[in-house]
Amino acid sequence: MVTLVLPRLMDVSAASRRSVSVAERNVSALKSIYWLLLVSGFIEPLLYLFSIGVGVGALVGDLTLPGGTVVSYAAFVAPAMLAASAMTGSFAETTFNFFGKMKYMKLYDGVIATPVQPFEIALGELAWAMLRGSAYSGAFLVVMVVMDLTTAARAVVAFPAAVLVGFTFGAIGMTIATFMRSWQDFDVLASAQFVLFLFSGTFVPAQAYPTLLRWLVEVTPLYRAVHLIRGITVGGGGWTWLLDIGYLLVVLAVGLFIASRRMSRLLYR
Amino acid sequence: MTTAQPLIQARGLVKRFGGFTAVDAIDVAVRAGEAFGFLGPNGAGKSSTMRMIGCVSPPSGGELRILGMDPVRDGPEIRARLGVCPQLDTLDPELTVRENLITYARYFGIARRVARLRAAELLDFVQLSERADSKVEPLSGGMKRRLTIARALVNEPEIVLLDEPTTGLDPQARHLVWERLFQLKQQGVTLVLTTHYMDEAEQLCDRLVVMDGGRIVAEGSPRVLIEQHSTREVVELRFAGESQEPFASKLEQLGERVEVLPDRILLYVPDGDAAVAEVTALGLHPINVLVRRSGLEDVFLHLTGRTLID
16 A cells, blocks of 8 residues: 555655746746836736726715625725736736747746656746735735725635635636747737626626626636635625635636646647 | 666657658667767758657657656656757756756756755856856857756766757867767766767767668768778869769769769779879869768768758
8 A cells, every 4th residue: 555655645746846846947037127027917906996996986885795795896896906916917927928938938848858747837837826926915915904995804814715816817827828829819818808807797796787798707717706705805695605716726727737738739749 | 777778779769740750660779878879961850869769759659768768658757867958959048057057957856055066067067157147148159058068967867868969059169069078978978969960970979870861771880880881082073164974974983982962073982092093094184182081971972862961
């Protein structure tokens, strides 16, 4: 029994060590210019929160959620901004940067000559993307608590949820990146991302849409992410958060699987 | 492992890309400690073979064993013991020279402290210590290649795979690379390299195979190949005029073989100087005459009817 289990365990530990080495590479590559990018990723959702959440919110007034909870418009919008920034953060890393490393820098052609395998590259890059996404989320949650849009206790629970959101979008982004042919394709992606951002129950409850559209909105990953985080930061919604988590985990697993399969195909020519 | 067992063993190895067969059923055995070469023109299947040996390209057919293992199933285990210097540099442009080596060592699971020491040693070995903290991009082609070779050594590999290690380098840079590779060979590292340079193959390889169109057309040490497939000496003759062809027929009786190239005629003979005297005796007056020893270029020309670099 031991002899059967032990090699498997060693396999897992070697694989995770190799994934860490891939993430480590990005730490070494961190340069001063990069910090500007990081800061911009944090500022963007804040600007939306102030302009729409607070600004438009002053016109809209309070909102009654389906569960009966009454919240300020800013408190309604804030968790959506949090989910969207987790998405943006890990997308930036897993689509644009990942594509550049794979297709233009030919970085992974060098990496696959070592014991590191495509799945481990995917996992390592995802872990790195998640780090970046989490940094945004943590900072944003602090702002939410300070602005009294949620409580500190709820923020603590919302943080791992935001990390999961980052992970899931990272896996989606990486899968998309393996299908990208050139930088032009990123314009299409940016448009798609913006549509998702506008219509995922971010600024208006999904109940406001016609049934068919509502149904469409509710199956998008960003809607589920917003729904999950909003449920935590403002309460209400019952046990549907379990559905959200299940959904995000499945997308994460499928995304990671497809991404590493695609990478194997592209790299092991 | 017994010493008799080859480190790399291929039988009927095939690589296909769609309908195109890049490697067409080759048999190769590389023994421990030898420097083994794949010689051939561009498109001969050398790089595809190297990628299969490097476990980054699954074979389409045949059998391949590396260090006694299966490259598809045991890829990570095999690659842990290989050093790879690919044809195109895959250095990390966002890292410095030193960071490139340390980061690469980390992919092999080498502790950071050890990686730092080894990076310093290797930079010294390839004479790049002064550029340790420079970015990769401003380095010259020769420096980048030396860095790639250093990177291939970071895990103290048993086999080093070098795909055209000196292509595109100036003569001085080439000699420096050759020196380092020769030193590695002296240390007992098994070298496998591809090249389309004859002098490189003759300088570095104990044994080589000549590849053309995905097949192996000859195998042996450079000396044996020359003995088998060429004469001792070659006379290169250039005649004035549009075409060299009319002169070739007159020369046929003088040597074992005559090859006509666009700009000159090669006359294969045991004694070059004697042959030059006979050419003059025939009343022919070439504008240029060169007598030299046979090389692998001549072997290739004989086997395939084509020159290596065209």
